Each structure stands twice: as C-alpha cells, then as structure tokens.
Amino acid sequence: MSAQQVLFDAPGPRTRRTILIFNILGVLIALALLAWIVSALADRGQLAASMWTPFLQARTWEFFILPGLLNTLKAAGIAIVTSVAFGLLFGVGRLSHLAPIRWVAGTVVEFLRAVPVLLMMIFFWLALGRSGAVEPQNAPLIAVILALTLYNGSVIAELVRSGVHGLPKGQREAGMAIGLTRNQSLRNIEVPQALIAMLPALISQFVVILKDSALGYIITYPELLQYTRRLGVGEGNVIPSLLVAAAIFILINFALSTLATRMSSLLSFRTRTRKRAAEDVVVMDAAST
Amino acid sequence: MENYLSLFETYDVPAAFWVNIQLSFWAALWALVLGTVLALFRISPIRSLQWFGAAYVNIFRNTPLTIILAFGFLGLFSVMQVSLAGDLNVSLFRIAILGLSLYHAAFVCEAIRSGVNTVPLGQAEAARAIGLGFLPAARLIILPQAFRGAIAPLGNVLIALIKNSTVAAAGSVATESSSLMKTMIEFRSDLVIPIFLTFALGFVILIIPIGLLTTWASRKLAVAR
Numbered sequence: 001m002s003a004q005q006v007l008f009d010a011p012g013p014r015t016r017r018t019i020l021i022f023n024i025l026g027v028l029i030a031l032a033l034l035a036w037i038v039s040a041l042a043d044r045g046q047l048a049a050s051m052w053t054p055f056l057q058a059r060t061w062e063f064f065i066l067p068g069l070l071n072t073l074k075a076a077g078i079a080i081v082t083s084v085a086f087g088l089l090f091g092v093g094r095l096s097h098l099a100p101i102r103w104v105a106g107t108v109v110e111f112l113r114a115v116p117v118l119l120m121m122i123f124f125w126l127a128l129g130r131s132g133a134v135e136p137q138n139a140p141l142i143a144v145i146l147a148l149t150l151y152n153g154s155v156i157a158e159l160v161r162s163g164v165h166g167l168p169k170g171q172r173e174a175g176m177a178i179g180l181t182r183n184q185s186l187r188n189i190e191v192p193q194a195l196i197a198m199l200p201a202l203i204s205q206f207v208v209i210l211k212d213s214a215l216g217y218i219i220t221y222p223e224l225l226q227y228t229r230r231l232g233v234g235e236g237n238v239i240p241s242l243l244v245a246a247a248i249f250i251l252i253n254f255a256l257s258t259l260a261t262r263m264s265s266l267l268s269f270r271t272r273t274r275k276r277a278a279e280d281v282v283v284m285d286a287a288s289t
Numbered sequence: 290m291e292n293y294l295s296l297f298e299t300y301d302v303p304a305a306f307w308v309n310i311q312l313s314f315w316a317a318l319w320a321l322v323l324g325t326v327l328a329l330f331r332i333s334p335i336r337s338l339q340w341f342g343a344a345y346v347n348i349f350r351n352t353p354l355t356i357i358l359a360f361g362f363l364g365l366f367s368v369m370q371v372s373l374a375g376d377l378n379v380s381l382f383r384i385a386i387l388g389l390s391l392y393h394a395a396f397v398c399e400a401i402r403s404g405v406n407t408v409p410l411g412q413a414e415a416a417r418a419i420g421l422g423f424l425p426a427a428r429l430i431i432l433p434q435a436f437r438g439a440i441a442p443l444g445n446v447l448i449a450l451i452k453n454s455t456v457a458a459a460g461s462v463a464t465e466s467s468s469l470m471k472t473m474i475e476f477r478s479d480l481v482i483p484i485f486l487t488f489a490l491g492f493v494i495l496i497i498p499i500g501l502l503t504t505w506a507s508r509k510l511a512v513a514r
Binding site: 008009011015019022023024026027030040041044046111114115116117118119120122123126127130207210211212213214215217218225229232238239242245246249250253254257 | 334335336337338341347348350351352353354355356357359360363364367368369370417422423426448452453455456458459466467470471474475478481482485488489492493496497
C-alpha cells in the first residue's frame with residue numbers, strides 16, 4: 001500500500017495531462033470491454049427481461065436460492081468449526097516437545113495440504129456412500145465437511161504454528177519462569193496470543209472454506225451452485241442464474257475479507273513485532289480455491 | 290497387489306496427470322501475464338486503472354473457482370457457444386485454461402503487489418531522482434526486485450493452481466485426474482483406498498518439489514539488503 005505514493009512523483013502539469021489522457025483511455029477501454037460482453041450476451045438473448053424476471057419472484061428465492069444458500073452455509077459453517085478444532089489440535093501437536101507427536105502431526109499436515117480438496121471430497125463421497133457407514137443421501141454433505149476440515153484444518157494448524165513462532169521469546173520464558181510446564185505455557189500463554197495475532201489470516205481462511213464448499217457441486221451436494229444450475233436449466237436462464245450465485249458468493253466473501261483487513265489493522269498495534277509472519281501466511285494460503 | 294497393478298493396465302493414470310500438468314502450465318503462463326498487468330495497474334498513478342485492477346481482484350478472488358469453471362462449460366460453451374478450437378474436447382480444455390487463468394491472475398496480482406511492498410522506498414526515490422518516469426522505473430527498478438521478493442507467494446499460487454486444476458472437472462474436462470479417480474473408484478470399489486492414495490501421492494510428488502524449489506529460489510534470489 002505504502003508503495004503507491006512513492007512509486008511516482010507528485011505530478012506536474014505535463015504529467016497531470018498524461019495521467020488525464022490515460023485515465024480517459026482506461027475508462028474507454030473498460031467501457032469497451034463491458035460493451036463487448038453486454039453485446040455478446042444480448043446477441044444470445046441473455047439480457048431479455050424474461051431471463052431475469054424469475055429473480056423477482058418469491059418462489060425462485062424460496063425454492064432455489066435460499067435453500068441452496070442455506071446448504072452452503074451449513075456445510076461451510078460446520079466445516080469452519082471442525083477445521084478450527086482440527087487446526088488447534090495439530091498446530092499444538094506440531095509444537096509439542098515430544099518428537100514423535102511432532103513428526104506425526106507434521107506429516108499429516110504436510111500430506112493433507114498437498115492433496116487437492118476435490119480428490120478428498122470425491123474419495124469420501126464414494127467411499128462413505130458405498131460402505132454404508134452413513135445414509136447414502138448424507139454422504140455428499142459429510143464428504144464436503146470432511147474434506148474441507150482436513151485441508152483447511154491443516155492450513156489452520158500451520159497458522160497456529162507460525163503464530164506461536166512469531167511470538168516474542170519472552171512470552172514462553174515468562175511462562176517457564178512462573179513455573180508452568182511447556183504444555184501449560186503453550187496452552188495458557190502462547191496459543192491464546194497466537195490466536196489473536198492470526199485472526200485476520202483465520203478469517204481469510206474462512207473465505208477459502210466458503211468458496212471451497214462450492215466444490216460440493218461436483219459431488220452432487222445440493223449447495224447454492226447446484227440449486228442455481230437447476231433453476232437455470234428449469235427456467236432456461238443458466239447464465240443469469242450462475243451470475244446471481246456468483247454475486248451472492250462475492251458479497252459474503254467480500255464482507256468477510258473486509259472484516260479480515262479491518263481486523264488486521266485493528267490488531268496491528270498488538271502484533272507489531274510479528275506482523276511480518278502473519279502477513280506471509282495471509283498471502284500464502286489465500287490462493288487455494 | 291496384482292489387483293492393484295491391473296488398474297494401471299486398464300486406466301492410464303499418468304495421462305490424466307499429464308492433463309493436469311498441461312492445464313496448470315498454460316494457466317500459470319496466462320495468469321502470470323495477466324496478473325503482472327493487473328499489478329502494474331494497481332500501482333500505477335492512473336486512477337481508472339487502479340480502480341479496474343482492484344475491482345478485478347475483488348471480484349475474481351471472492352468467486353468460487355467451481356462457479357467460474359462451471360460457467361465456462363454451462364455458460365460460455367453451452368449457451369454462448371464459444372469455441373476456442375475445432376475439436377470439442379480441445380475447446381473445453383481451453384475454456385478451462387481460460388477460467389483457471391482468470392481466477393489465479395487475481396492471486397498473482399496480489400503476490401506481485403506483496404513483492405512490490407518488499408522494495409524499499411529508497412529504490413523508488415532513487416529511480417525518480419535519476420529521472421525515470423513511472424513505466425521505466427517499474428520496468429528497470431521496481432518489478433525486477435518485486436519479482437524476486439514475490440517468488441515465495443508466487444510459488445504458493447502455482448501450488449494452489451496445480452491442485453485447483455482438478456476442479457476442471459466442473460468444466461467437463463473429463464480426462465483430468467479427479468474425474469479418472471472417480472471413474473476408477475466407481476468401477477473398482479474394492480480398491481477405494483489404494484486408488485485414492487495413488488492419486489493423492491501423485492499430487493504430493495508434483496507439489497513438494499515445487500515447494501522446495503520456490504523456497505530455495507526465494508532465498509537464493511532474495512535481494513540482499
């Protein structure tokens with residue numbers, strides 16, 4: 001951010017003119033791009049009123065969008081809780097002073113982070129559905145939650161670990177000095193502080209969970225994308241339906257991302273010495289689906 | 290064991306991985322180009338371009354990749370009848386590359402921007418002092434250092450991209466590995482776990498060297514300050 005003001009001088013009259021020209025050019029190109037998309041959509045009749053009126057009807061929302069959104073939020077909500085639990089468990093495991101626990105936790109976390117979420121989802125879906133361990137109609141939901149938990153839980157475990165590593169050494173030493181064992185100091189002193197420091201990164205990870213819950217579409221979990229596709233096929237307005245689904249996701253995720261940014265600037269006074277580590281983590285995992 | 294080995298005679302597992310590698314390669318290339326342009330937009334002094342870059346990043350970063358790729362198939366391919374090649378499957382493959390590129394460009398842009406943040410103020414000031422304008426300063430001074438500072442985050446984007454190439458299944462690219470795994474499990478439900486572990490291990494083998502390589506490269510190429 002700070003780079004933005006120093007990459008260029010305060011503009012003089014000539015630069016101001018150049019900037020104005022490029023500004024106009026930029027707006028024109030953006031408008032041309034928009035016009036091109038709109039005309040392409042219009043050519044295929046995608047902008048006709050009949051394509052969009054279904055979204056003004058209560059039944060569209062009642063029977064398609066809201067049930068879908070509810071299922072998305074259900075899967076994502078449960079997965080958020082379970083992945084935080086998984087992350088805390090394995091994050092603390094990776095910090096354990098017992099080498100075997102550290103290795104096991106480390107191997108599990110590294111393995112799960114390298115496997116595509118979709119592979120895990122398809123695996124759990126088919127394995128659970130066929131083994132009869134769960135009701136077949138519940139298999140997609142459970143597969144979505146399990147896969148999201150294992151992947152995002154591992155990422156959160158790494159957040160916990162880097163959060164604790166980012167704490168000043170004095171924190172642990174102070175814990176030791178008042179006679180706590182290493183585990184007690186970890187649980188009562190280090191992890192709580194690390195959790196606060198990692199809050200922005202954690203919220204960014206919730207965005208990832210919410211986005212990844214849409215993978216449930218591929219394994220027939222009736223989430224928002226699945227419902228809007230059905231709506232689109234039924235009403236013959238696939239493109240408007242998918243755009244509405246995307247808009248809903250963007251709104252929720254944008255709100256969460258904004259919260260994360262706010263939180264990070266709010267917390268920056270508490271986490272000043274270890275901000276760097278937290279920032280690296282945010283960048284590191286934001287890219288997952 | 291024999292059962293397991295017979296799988297490889299019936300199904301061409303390496304070919305499926307090769308599809309994922311190709312998807313990732315082309316998408317990485319396009320995402321890098323588009324992401325760099327977007328990053329330039331976002332650090333440029335031109336308000337409209339800044340705005341465009343920010344809007345692009347916010348829209349694509351917050352949309353599930355599944356929707357983008359499903360849109361590629363259901364919207365672009367079926368409704369709009371966009372065709373990027375004479376052959377149907379090649380066309381779907383290219384649309385999937387398009388979707389993956391558009392999505393990951395937003396993350397590349399943010400990675401490069403985080404690299405720009407590692408360039409000290411003095412570098413930009415020095416560039417200005419010797420009379421370089423925005424574009425020469427960006428090309429000669431800022432971006433070379435920014436790329437070196439952005440290797441680690443860019444590597445993470447690449448890793449995410451390789452894993453995300455499995456989502457091309459939502460874009461009806463039926464030859465990639467997650468689709469093959471689904472077929473294999475459906476036909477050989479006696480070998481569910483070995484099949485899953487084979488594919489999982491394939492990705493671990495693909496991804497771990499990239500992780501090690503980018504960590505090594507980001508240390509090696511870090512600008513000594």
